[in-house]
Each structure stands twice: as structure tokens, then as C-alpha cells.
Amino acid sequence: MKLKVLERLLNIFFPMLCGICGREDFFSLRLGLCGECIRKTRSIRPLSRCDVCSSPLKEGSCCSFCDSRNVFFDRALSIRHRNDMLSEVLNRLKSRKDFPLSIFLASGSRKILRKLRSLEFDACVILPSHKKISWSSGKERPFLASSRLCKEAEDILEIPFIQPLLKSSPEKQAGKSFSERFFHAYRSWAIHPAWKDRCPERILLLDDVFTTGASVNEASRILKQNGARSVYVLTYLRTVD
Numbered sequence: 445m446k447l448k449v450l451e452r453l454l455n456i457f458f459p460m461l462c463g464i465c466g467r468e469d470f471f472s473l474r475l476g477l478c479g480e481c482i483r484k485t486r487s488i489r490p491l492s493r494c495d496v497c498s499s500p501l502k503e504g505s506c507c508s509f510c511d512s513r514n515v516f517f518d519r520a521l522s523i524r525h526r527n528d529m530l531s532e533v534l535n536r537l538k539s540r541k542d543f544p545l546s547i548f549l550a551s552g553s554r555k556i557l558r559k560l561r562s563l564e565f566d567a568c569v570i571l572p573s574h575k576k577i578s579w580s581s582g583k584e585r586p587f588l589a590s591s592r593l594c595k596e597a598e599d600i601l602e603i604p605f606i607q608p609l610l611k612s613s614p615e616k617q618a619g620k621s622f623s624e625r626f627f628h629a630y631r632s633w634a635i636h637p638a639w640k641d642r643c644p645e646r647i648l649l650l651d652d653v654f655t656t657g658a659s660v661n662e663a664s665r666i667l668k669q670n671g672a673r674s675v676y677v678l679t680y681l682r683t684v685d
């Protein structure tokens with residue numbers, strides 16, 4: 445509620461312009477993206493999806509993701525399917541730390557999170573993407589693209605944010621080929637010593653984009669190896685071939 449009042453006041457003195465084209469309209473003031481740019485973020489919804497990883501399925505086919513590997517998360521959900529405009533929104537959010545754009549990317553998350561309420565998660569976790577980030581105090585929360593998603597999860601599910609995962613490799617997944625991402629994911633994260641064998645049972649894992657699923661799958665494996673019983677994944681975007 446307080447946040448809403450603050451946002452309204454900020455809009456009067458510093459109106460939120462579209463983070464892509466700079467226009468101001470009804471939508472940009474509320475979502476950080478103008479109506480015209482929002483229209484370009486829409487993509488066709490698949491008729492059927494895998495029940496586990498939510499990959500779009502052609503009629504009668506089985507899921508190539510879940511069929512070809514051990515899947516360690518219980519379910520992966522995404523708010524939107526990535527297209528050119530959404531890639532641009534995410535890139536700008538990451539490089540310019542343009543916070544208003546995260547309002548748009550996280551819009552739609554509340555509906556999904558409310559549906560997940562019945563699963564009674566114990567905590568939410570952000571997949572760390574930088575090695576240098578200090579998570580040790582648990583208070584410092586550096587800017588990450590998925591921070592807004594984490595805030596929504598904390599508010600709606602009334603669960604704490606914890607950080608049991610450490611980034612152990614400085615390399616990033618972006619720019620790697622499909623197979624490289626799977627090999628690389630195996631040495632990218634490690635369990636924080638404080639959470640070794642002590643992870644809460646039900647975890648919601650948050651990341652900005654589900655591309656090959658290699659990162660969240662490996663993170664889920666580590667969390668389960670250290671005490672988690674179920675891991676659900678939620679991302680802003682999903683890359684669809």
C-alpha cells in the first residue's frame with residue numbers, strides 16, 4: 445500500500461516514461477512500458493505445454509526437455525514467452541539497471557504466485573548470476589534482474605528470501621551454445637556452507653529467463669541434495685524455439 449502511494453507521488457514529480465521508446469502514456473506511468481511497446485511484447489500462446497517444465501508441445505509429442513535428462517525441479521513456470529521486444533526489455537533492465545522495466549516484467553507474477561500459495565513454500569531463492577556478490581550477511585541484496593520477482597514472492601507468499609547458492613564460476617551462461625550451457629551449469633553454483641544439508645523443504649527458485657533450463661535444473665539438484673524436497677521455478681521469460 446505504502447509503495448502504491450509512493451509510486452503515485454513519484455509519477456507526479458517524475459513521470460515514468462517508457463523504458464524502451466521514452467514515450468509517456470497511461471501504461472508507461474503504471475508499468476514502465478508504453479501501450480505501443482507492450483503490444484510488441486505479446487506472443488502466441490501454445491495450445492499445450494509440458495506439465496513439468498511448461499515447454500510448448502506439438503500435438504501428440506512428448507517433452508524433449510524432460511525426456512532427455514534428469515529433471516530436478518518439480519515444475520518450471522514463466523510469465524511470458526521471450527520475443528525480440530522482451531529480449532530488449534530484459535537486456536536494458538540488466539545493463540542499465542532500469543528499475544521501471546522490472547515492473548513490466550514482473551506484471552502477471554501476482555496471478556501466478558497466488559495460485560502457488562497452496563504449496564506453502566518455506567522460502568524463495570534467487571539464482572545468483574555474479575560471483576562477486578556478497579550474500580553472506582543475508583541483508584545486502586544487490587540489484588539483480590529478478591529482484592522484483594523476489595519482492596513479489598516475498599509479499600504474496602509471505603516467505604523469506606534466502607540465498608543458499610553461491611556462484612562458483614565467474615563465467616556467464618549467456619552467449620554459450622545449447623550443449624555448452626549444460627556442461628557449464630555443472631560447475632557454476634555451489635551450496636553456501638551455512639546451508640549445507642539444511643535447505644528448507646519447499647523452495648521457490650527465481651531467475652530472469654528460462655533458456656535451456658540447464659541453470660535452474662542444476663540449482664534445483666544442489667538444493668535437493670542439501671535438504672529441499674520440492675523446488676518450483678518461476679522466471680520472467682521463457683525462450684521458445
Ligand SMILES: [Zn+2]
Nearest residue numbers: 462465478481
Ligand atoms: Zn514505448
Ligand SMILES: [Zn+2]
Nearest residue numbers: 494497507510
Ligand atoms: Zn517438460
